[in-house]
Amino acid sequence: MAGLLSVSLTGLNAAQAALNTTSHNISNANVTGYNRQQVVQTTADPMFTGVGFFGQGTEIATVKRIYSQFLTAQVLAADSSRVEYETYYNQIKQVDNLLSDATAGLTPALEEFFRGVQQVAADPSSVPSRQSMLSTSEALATRFQAMQSRFQEVRDGVETQIGQSVDDINALAKQVASLNQKIVTAQAAGPNVPANDLLDQRDAIVAQLNQQIKATTSSNSDGSVNVFIGSGQPLVMGNDVFQLSTTPSTTDPTRSTVGVQLIGGGVVPIPENLLSGGTLGGLLSYRSDSLDKAQNELGRIAISLVTEFNAQHRLGQDLDGAMGGNYFTALSPAGQNLPNFVTGLASTAAVTATISDVGGLTADDYVLAYDGTNYSLTRTSDSGVVYSGATLPASVDGLSFAGTMANGDRVLIQPTRYAAANISVAIQDTRLIAAASPVAASAANTNSGTGSLTQPVALSLTGILPAAAAHIATPITLTFDSTLNQFNVTGAVPATIAYNPSTNAVGASVTLTNPNLTFSLSGRPANGDSFTISTNVSGTKDGRNANALYSLQSAKSLLGGTTSFGSAYSQMVSEVGSQTSEAKVNASAQQGLLDQATEAQQGLSGVNLDEEAANLLRYQQVYQAAARCIGVANTLFDDILSIMG
Amino acid sequence: MRISTSLIYDSNVATINRQQIDVLHTQQQLSTGRRVVAPSDDPVAAARALEVSQSISHLAVQKENQGTAVDTLKSLDSQLGAIHDVLDYVRERVVQAGNSGTLTLSDRQSIATDIKAQFDSLLALANNQDASGDYQFSGYKGDTQAFSGNLSGVSYQGDQGVRTLLVSNSRQIPVSVNGNELFMNIGSVNGVFTSSTSSSTAVVSDGTVSGPAAYTGDHYGIKFSSATTYDVYDTVADPGMTGAPLASGVYTSGQSIGLPDPGNAATTEIQVAISGTPSTGDTFQMTPGDSSDMFSTLKQFVVGLENTSDPGYSQMVADTLGRLDNAMENVSRLRSQSGSRQVEVEALQNVGDDLKIQYADRLESLVGLDYVSAISDFQQQQTYLEAARNTFAKISGLSLFNFIS
Numbered sequence A: 001m002a003g004l005l006s007v008s009l010t011g012l013n014a015a016q017a018a019l020n021t022t023s024h025n026i027s028n029a030n031v032t033g034y035n036r037q038q039v040v041q042t043t044a045d046p047m048f049t050g051v052g053f054f055g056q057g058t059e060i061a062t063v064k065r066i067y068s069q070f071l072t073a074q075v076l077a078a079d080s081s082r083v084e085y086e087t088y089y090n091q092i093k094q095v096d097n098l099l100s101d102a103t104a105g106l107t108p109a110l111e112e113f114f115r116g117v118q119q120v121a122a123d124p125s126s127v128p129s130r131q132s133m134l135s136t137s138e139a140l141a142t143r144f145q146a147m148q149s150r151f152q153e154v155r156d157g158v159e160t161q162i163g164q165s166v167d168d169i170n171a172l173a174k175q176v177a178s179l180n181q182k183i184v185t186a187q188a189a190g191p192n193v194p195a196n197d198l199l200d201q202r203d204a205i206v207a208q209l210n211q212q213i214k215a216t217t218s219s220n221s222d223g224s225v226n227v228f229i230g231s232g233q234p235l236v237m238g239n240d241v242f243q244l245s246t247t248p249s250t251t252d253p254t255r256s257t258v259g260v261q262l263i264g265g266g267v268v269p270i271p272e273n274l275l276s277g278g279t280l281g282g283l284l285s286y287r288s289d290s291l292d293k294a295q296n297e298l299g300r301i302a303i304s305l306v307t308e309f310n311a312q313h314r315l316g317q318d319l320d321g322a323m324g325g326n327y328f329t330a331l332s333p334a335g336q337n338l339p340n341f342v343t344g345l346a347s348t349a350a351v352t353a354t355i356s357d358v359g360g361l362t363a364d365d366y367v368l369a370y371d372g373t374n375y376s377l378t379r380t381s382d383s384g385v386v387y388s389g390a391t392l393p394a395s396v397d398g399l400s401f402a403g404t405m406a407n408g409d410r411v412l413i414q415p416t417r418y419a420a421a422n423i424s425v426a427i428q429d430t431r432l433i434a435a436a437s438p439v440a441a442s443a444a445n446t447n448s449g450t451g452s453l454t455q456p457v458a459l460s461l462t463g464i465l466p467a468a469a470a471h472i473a474t475p476i477t478l479t480f481d482s483t484l485n486q487f488n489v490t491g492a493v494p495a496t497i498a499y500n501p502s503t504n505a506v507g508a509s510v511t512l513t514n515p516n517l518t519f520s521l522s523g524r525p526a527n528g529d530s531f532t533i534s535t536n537v538s539g540t541k542d543g544r545n546a547n548a549l550y551s552l553q554s555a556k557s558l559l560g561g562t563t564s565f566g567s568a569y570s571q572m573v574s575e576v577g578s579q580t581s582e583a584k585v586n587a588s589a590q591q592g593l594l595d596q597a598t599e600a601q602q603g604l605s606g607v608n609l610d611e612e613a614a615n616l617l618r619y620q621q622v623y624q625a626a627a628r629c630i631g632v633a634n635t636l637f638d639d640i641l642s643i644m645g
Numbered sequence B: 001m002r003i004s005t006s007l008i009y010d011s012n013v014a015t016i017n018r019q020q021i022d023v024l025h026t027q028q029q030l031s032t033g034r035r036v037v038a039p040s041d042d043p044v045a046a047a048r049a050l051e052v053s054q055s056i057s058h059l060a061v062q063k064e065n066q067g068t069a070v071d072t073l074k075s076l077d078s079q080l081g082a083i084h085d086v087l088d089y090v091r092e093r094v095v096q097a098g099n100s101g102t103l104t105l106s107d108r109q110s111i112a113t114d115i116k117a118q119f120d121s122l123l124a125l126a127n128n129q130d131a132s133g134d135y136q137f138s139g140y141k142g143d144t145q146a147f148s149g150n151l152s153g154v155s156y157q158g159d160q161g162v163r164t165l166l167v168s169n170s171r172q173i174p175v176s177v178n179g180n181e182l183f184m185n186i187g188s189v190n191g192v193f194t195s196s197t198s199s200s201t202a203v204v205s206d207g208t209v210s211g212p213a214a215y216t217g218d219h220y221g222i223k224f225s226s227a228t229t230y231d232v233y234d235t236v237a238d239p240g241m242t243g244a245p246l247a248s249g250v251y252t253s254g255q256s257i258g259l260p261d262p263g264n265a266a267t268t269e270i271q272v273a274i275s276g277t278p279s280t281g282d283t284f285q286m287t288p289g290d291s292s293d294m295f296s297t298l299k300q301f302v303v304g305l306e307n308t309s310d311p312g313y314s315q316m317v318a319d320t321l322g323r324l325d326n327a328m329e330n331v332s333r334l335r336s337q338s339g340s341r342q343v344e345v346e347a348l349q350n351v352g353d354d355l356k357i358q359y360a361d362r363l364e365s366l367v368g369l370d371y372v373s374a375i376s377d378f379q380q381q382q383t384y385l386e387a388a389r390n391t392f393a394k395i396s397g398l399s400l401f402n403f404i405s
Helices: A002-027 A069-100 A106-122 A127-189 A196-212 A278-313 A544-551 A565-605 A609-644 B005-032 B043-098 B105-126 B179-184 B294-306 B313-367 B371-397
Strands: A037-043 A047-049 A052-054 A058-065 A215-219 A225-229 A233-237 A244-248 A256-261 A267-269 A334-338 A350-355 A366-370 A375-379 A385-389 A399-404 A410-414 A439-443 A476-481 A486-490 A496-498 A508-513 A516-522 A530-535 B147-150 B153-156 B164-166 B172-174 B193-197 B202-204 B220-224 B229-234 B247-250 B256-261 B264-276 B283-288
Touching: A002 A037, A002 A058, A002 A609, A058 A196, A069 A127, A069 A196, A069 A215, A069 A278, A069 A565, A106 A127, A106 A544, A106 A565, A106 B043, A106 B164, A127 A196, A127 A225, A127 A233, A127 A244, A127 A256, A127 A278, A196 A215, A196 A225, A196 A278, A244 A267, A278 A544, A278 A565, A334 A350, A544 B164, A565 B005, A565 B043, B005 B371, B043 B105, B043 B164, B043 B294, B043 B313, B105 B147, B105 B179, B105 B294, B153 B179, B153 B294, B172 B313, B179 B294, B179 B313, B193 B202, B193 B313, B202 B313, B220 B256, B220 B264, B229 B256, B247 B256, B264 B283, B294 B313
Parallel strands: none
Antiparallel strands: A037 A058, A047 A052, A215 A225, A225 A233, A244 A256, A256 A267, A334 A410, A350 A399, A366 A375, A366 A410, A375 A385, A439 A530, A476 A486, A476 A530, A486 A496, A508 A516, B147 B153, B164 B172, B193 B283, B202 B264, B220 B229, B220 B283, B229 B247, B256 B264
């Protein structure tokens, strides 16, 4: 009976433990990262008697959590990528929405601006037209600035979030380390007695860390884990944490880079491409792949437009007869001295970059360095060397450089980054719009032939005297010589222009090199017929230069002469759009993978309440049965007692 | 296979979330009427749409200019018509003045007074200003008065600039005529040379040219050695007409006289006819084409009318008539030029209207919404969403715990 009692008791205890665990499972059903637990029950060692072994009941071997390292790792990998793409998507969506806005995008402002220019071309003397051109120009400048400041806001947001993400990673790393410590203590009895709930907690923390940056773990024999981030950078080793921190980039002080804090102080930057996955990975790749590019593209449109428009505007003549000045405030590539790589102090270089060819401009940033013998120009995006030589680059990627550099000096050149922020209209007076051309042609009334000459336009400032009242030194005359079939030119280079009335009568385009003018000749001039080109005086109704300014709208001046301003912008829109939709597709694909992995992992480790309810009933019945056994033992004992009595 | 209870909830919530996002997106499409709400919906179409909208804006600019061009050309046409009317009236007066036999001196005087008035009206037309106060015929110099002066002499203050308007991607259409071309630079009667005479009793015709290339700018003089014979001289080599003549002939009134190339007597360069009764010593000069202007033509006519004893009266009348005809021809030529430009612009307007429809179509097909399919999508998504909600409610009600009491 004593045996019956004690055997029943083990069953009763075991059933109670199982009920406890079931109730624990039910209670934690909604806890993130909880893995269901199970009581592992074994038969107690039997008692040997002369006739054989008698069972001694049951005993609880351990409480184990149902957990698969492999499935959990799959979930972590999918989740890290999902968060990375989702972060990327959430960031780029802001730019995508900005560009798409029918009223806030650049296209409407650009169209209105050129419409204003055309209004001046159509009616050059009208003050309202001129005023409207100035207003639309202001609106265009404002639009550029607004878009740029939106980009800057997004950029500031990214920088802040990078800092927050790094803080989160550090905090989570500390938690992992402290849990490591607790687990080592708790599992002092050996790995067969797992500290299930602490392990779950640690896994949940690692999962959170993994959402900030891709984290992989390896287990140690004492129960602690080592955590590696990105591409293998150790973050937690047992109880030790390697703290991350953000520092200004060595190639661009305005952007932060992530590095590891050394124990003795100082920070070793981790290359961005090694920091993949999670929020931080998404932010970093968004910043370098999309934001830098989009912002620079916008700047490139701004600086190209300003440069081209100003150049053409300077070839014109304003209402007062003076040559045009800059229409927009001239923009130049931004330069910033970086620490000298020899001395570590700020560089003393005095270098200016100027735009030599708008068509050659790229959306890249560069670092110009001097090692005492050679100058080198390196793209910051991919560290590609675009120039190396003993002199400063004369014309590389549309830029030319001048100035002095000391050994080890480095200069950050950002040709386009801030252009859209700095664009502004330089003139306020409507009379200063240079709508006219500086020269006008006339045919002598004594001409007896039918030759005619179109009104010339200036191609460059060669031979044009901007300061003087007369914009060309002497009036140019062209006199036809029918015996030699040529025009004799005075006051310009070249001195003769071949013209054969029988073949050129339909029109021949002529370019003078100095002054640099172009016009076309047509018809059949008679011998001695002459034409005069002189300064355009009081040409208030002349819209030739305004027309030339208008034609810049469709001129293919960007990207090596293949793209107009409008197309460059639409390319940028399409690029950002593609990146956005790519991020969206990737995020949803990763979500799908995550769903599958989670399903598999939860299928194994998750709590099913119906199952627990069934278990509850089962263990209750076991408990009741064991209790009944005790009851039986009791009855037996009573029987004995009654015999005695 | 096991299913975790919390996963049932999570995945249901996620599904409903996704469906709500879809419904919202379709709703956005329906409310904006755009299939492409953000560039990421269809990056290529979004970029193309921007380019199409740029083309539409180009078209709008051109359309504005086309309207302005037609208006400007119409106003130019009516100005040219008015100028032509004045010249026509003057021409009638000149013909009247030609009937010298029936005109008294006072008749001539009254014609002169009339012509003076016409002169003023012509000058006023030449100095016409447009709605914004710019002179219509001064070329580029819009705020410079085109012509200054009076009957004693008028000079052109403008330049030879031609105002243009951009009416298509590649066409700058001229919408103005400069005053020099219209009033000042009127070719000689035959377009090549001018004739003049010292005779009071004979007149020289306008003359004809054998071919534009034949006349190379020589100067001729015809001198009557008697009432019936004449000599032809090269007045560049022999201005006084005293040496050996190039040719000689017998005079018949109205018969044309061929003037030979000084270098090659066998070739006839130009022909003139003299009529009337020249006297001995009368000379006739032919010089390379000079241009005349309308104002001096009128002035010379007035001077001729007022000069009672001018021996060259009939030559003057003949010359005036010739010049006026030329001036009118010049005006008509410029008028028809402006007319054909109007036709061109009107054609472009039609093309522009067609293009506009095409671009709108293109834009619609790029980013526009197909309402039928969008509404059907919306209905479908709504159905799915409702189904998900209903089944979720059912599934969440299923629990073994409900049966344990």
